[in-house]
Amino acid sequence: MLALRLTRAARPAVQLRRLLVATATAGTGFLLLSCLGYALAHPGSAHAATLRLVWCAVPLAATVYLALAVARTDPATRPRPGLSAAGLGPAQLMAVSALTTAVSCTLGSLLALLAFLHLRGDLTGLPFDGVAAGFLAAGRPFPFPAALTLLTLVPVTASVTVALSLRPRDPRPAARGPRRFGRFGAYGEVRGRETFGAYGRFGARLGRKAADGSTTATAPGTDGSGTGPEASGEPGAELPAPDPAPAPDSAWPDGTPQPPQGSPAGLPWGITLVTAGLTVHAYAPRQDLAVLGGWLLIATGLVLAAPGLTHLCGLLLQCTRPGALRLLSGRVLMSEATRIGRPLGVVCAVLSAGYAMTSLYAGSAAAFGPLATLGALLVTGCTIATLLTAAVETRQCRADTTAALLRLGAPPSMLRVAAALRAAALLTLFGPLTLAVAALAALPVGR
Incomplete structure (x- = not known):
């Protein structure tokens, strides 16, 4: 309900x-x-x-x-x-x-x-x-x-x-290693080697992190050794500062984890799968299953390689002494490489397949029927709608950043020009890539 x-x-x-x-x-x-x-x-x-x-x-x-x-x-x-x-x-x-x-x-x-x-x-x-x-x-x-x-x-x-x-996912970072034990069975991360008698010294255990990340302190005179400040031998010793707790990774407003700041790692595997798919098209017989298998490899490779190419496009926008407009556009492309790149890879695969299949079934082959036309229109429309929906999702996730830029005095026209610059940069990179993949896939037919 x-x-x-x-x-x-x-x-x-x-x-x-x-x-x-x-x-x-x-x-x-x-x-x-x-x-x-x-x-x-x-x-x-x-x-x-x-x-x-x-x-x-x-x-x-x-x-x-x-x-x-x-x-x-x-x-x-x-x-x-x-x-x-x-x-x-x-x-x-x-x-x-x-x-x-x-x-x-x-x-x-x-x-x-x-x-x-x-x-x-x-x-x-x-x-x-x-x-x-x-x-x-x-x-x-x-x-x-x-x-x-x-x-x-x-x-x-x-x-x-x-x-x-x-x-639901846990936004807290995972544990980095097994729990290590200190002197006298005290658990926690030991940053330095403790000398003899340091465990019972006044204030030596203050600021220690517990297993759940919180800090615990021991009252003076009850530090676990049965001795007070008079037995430590150093009544004027300076208390160690508590260790700062690590801040959790930042998240998007919708609760999903923020994408990694580094370059996506799927570019080499994507290039390998695209090459394998083109090889299948070049040497496999002209059968429906072989064509479908080759395009599945090409589509998977493009989806894996597109985030890395989007990240590279953002880097190219910022090269050679960029201004505020190019810097803003490039940073957005780098941070949104995974969110934008995957739908772009799907669109490239669909458009390449459409061009190559048109060349494959041209001439003496049977023409497209109504069901084949319906399937092609359905796949093309779904991929384009998915790309536009991903752009809407990206805009929603950057709503706080956009509001902050407007509060700082950035004109709205600058944000629109930055969006147009990002679209032009992506079209410049992925347009020739789509044509190249389509031409290579249709090349064995035209020989």
């Missing part, structure tokens, strides 16, 4: 993003049902029906990725002190976010089922003069249990992915 209330009370922009998730789910569900209809209409072509179902994994992954991006930008499921006081902690908000995603995806699956049944003629007769009756198995008994099983793939996969991605 709470998830429904939060869904209904959201802003129009949030409702639009949820509507995009429902639309993408409807398209993916229709493709899955079309595979079922093809299997019913061609019972002797089990291999072709299985291959069509395997190809549906691409729009399914794109839809789930869009649902995850929309769930991360949902302001209704962000941790707030008021909700925590009412008993809605991070775990409950994660469950609400997963349930909201399930509601959006279920709505899309129901729309796909209604559209499929309408085109089959099960509701009001065959529309469009029965044009779609061939690949929808019109006139044959329709197995509703199998259809419902296929339609539950997107809601279940999206909800589980959102729950795993938004699960």
Whole structure:
């Protein structure tokens, strides 16, 4: 009930993003049902029906990725002190976010089922003069249990992915090593070698850190050795200062950990996977499974390499004595390399695959049918919408920094020009990369 209330009370922009998730789910569900209809209409072509179902994994992954991006930008499921006081902690908000995603995806699956049944003629007769009756198995008994099983793939996969991605995490840093013991069994980190009798000296144990990170002090005269200040031999000794407790890592306003400040470590592995995928395209036969496997390698490599390339783009913006505008743009790209780079890698993979597949199926090969066109439009739209949603998430995470710059006197036009400069720099780097990957993937076909 709470998830429904939060869904209904959201802003129009949030409702639009949820509507995009429902639309993408409807398209993916229709493709899955079309595979079922093809299997019913061609019972002797089990291999072709299985291959069509395997190809549906691409729009399914794109839809789930869009649902995850929309769930991360949902302001209704962000941790707030008021909700925590009412008993809605991070775990409950994660469950609400997963349930909201399930509601959006279920709505899309129901729309796909209604559209499929309408085109089959099960509701009001065959529309469009029965044009779609061939690949929808019109006139044959329709197995509703199998259809419902296929339609539950997107809601279940999206909800589980959102729950795993938004699960509560401990913001405190992990322990750096095993516990070490000092003199006389005292636990804690020993910074220096203690001399004989130092344990019972007055004030020697003040400021020691306990196991939970807090400092403990021992009263004078009860320091554990049975001796007071007169027995120490140094009544005027200076008390050691307590050790400062390490500050926890800073976090984003939504509670997620801040990305590392160094360069992302996936660039070499990404280049390796892209090279392996291009090799598969160059030497493997022109079969659907080989093409799909090669593009999976290329897409995975681009997703892994894109954060490192985004970080490199931020570094290039700041080279050769940068001003305030270039410095601000480059720093934002470096800090948001992982958040922006992964959707950029997916977009590059999809655009490269679209160009290469167009070249692959040109000429004597079969032309694109309506279902193939629907799948291509669905994957392209989901990836572009995911990239725009990631930009919205980045803007939400930098809201405090933007407000601080405005309070310091930075003009709003400067922030807009910095955003345009970041977009131009990313387009300059990733545009030729997309064209190069597409040309290399289509090169064996044009030889």
